[in-house]
Amino acid sequence: MIRLNLMLLAAVMASAFYLVHTQYESRRLYTAIDKANAQAHRLAADHEQLQVQKREQATPARVQQLAVRQLKMRPVTPGITEYVTVNEPAPAAGAVEGAR
Template sequence: MMRLNLALLLAVLASALYLVSVQYESRRLYTEIDKAQSVAHRLEADNERLQVEKRAQATPLRVERLAKAQLQMRTVTPAITHYVTYKSEAPATVGAVEVTAGLAK
């Protein structure tokens, strides 16, 4: 009878230790999930902030201001219209195809 009691005591101790380790692992995994969710929320907030900044950077007024300031560009007016004429050179032959004014015949 003493051996049976000792075996049962060892079984109870082993199951108690196993239960404690399982609970510890469960808590550890829960904290990891909580940390991962907080990181996901932070990343979503950063993504939304960056999308707003991207839209703000691409506004037509800002693009026009940068074009004037950095690229020295001007707005188009009818007073500054330049007409470009194209003078056709002699037709050039490429292989068996004759090319005139950029169009293949």
């Protein structure tokens, strides 16, 4: 009877240690998930802020300003416009006969 009691006591102790370990792991994993969710929210907020900054940088007024200041571009006027005409070459005589 004493052996059975000792075996049952050992089983209860092992079960208790396993339960404590499982609860500890559960809490650790829960805090890891909570930290990951917080980081995901921070990254989403940063992404949204970067999208807003990207839209600000791509406004037509900003592009115009950069073109004038950094690239030294100027608006097109008829006085500085050059028109180019393209003359199509006539097809060769051999190409016309080969097509028939």
